[in-house]
Amino acid sequence: MSDSVRSHSGSRSALRHPEILIAPGITLVAVLLLLGVARVYDRLPVQPPDCTFRERLSIPCAGCGGTRSMKALSRGNITAAIRFHPAAVLGVFAVFLWFGRSLFRYRRGEESRSPQQVNRDLLRGAIVVLSIVFLNWIYLIFFLP
Numbered sequence: 751m752s753d754s755v756r757s758h759s760g761s762r763s764a765l766r767h768p769e770i771l772i773a774p775g776i777t778l779v780a781v782l783l784l785l786g787v788a789r790v791y792d793r794l795p796v797q798p799p800d801c802t803f804r805e806r807l808s809i810p811c812a813g814c815g816g817t818r819s820m821k822a823l824s825r826g827n828i829t830a831a832i833r834f835h836p837a838a839v840l841g842v843f844a845v846f847l848w849f850g851r852s853l854f855r856y857r858r859g860e861e862s863r864s865p866q867q868v869n870r871d872l873l874r875g876a877i878v879v880l881s882i883v884f885l886n887w888i889y890l891i892f893f894l895p
Contacts, residue, residue: 765859774849781845788820810894812887833895837886 787794803811819835822828823842831839863871 766856767860767862768856769862770852770856770860771849774845774852777845778849781842784820785824785842788817789824791817791821810887810890812883812890814890815894833893835886836889837882840882 798817801811801814803809804814813835815835816838819831819838820842822830822834823839828839
């Protein structure tokens, strides 16, 4: 093996693919901004209206409790955040895990996945997310404080 090939294969920075970090990085920044807004939410000049779904049907919508959950999470009260909206907390932690995994893949020099792999993973992810949202909604109907 020639020295030029050996030095290229030994250089991890030359093999890194920054596109691996784009989607999880943008999502992480968005979640951090949402948590920042949740931290100062009570001091904002505008508040959203009450949930029309809950007012009309007397059951919470799938997003009810999400704001209170993010407010609690932004203050470090994980127990209250889970009580208000478990799926929101799960989503925040999933974003941190996704970014961490992508950072690990980037540092190892892994290549981006093929469009077929990405599509397959998106379909699986959509099924998992919809299942979690449905189960969370059932939880909210029976247990939302």
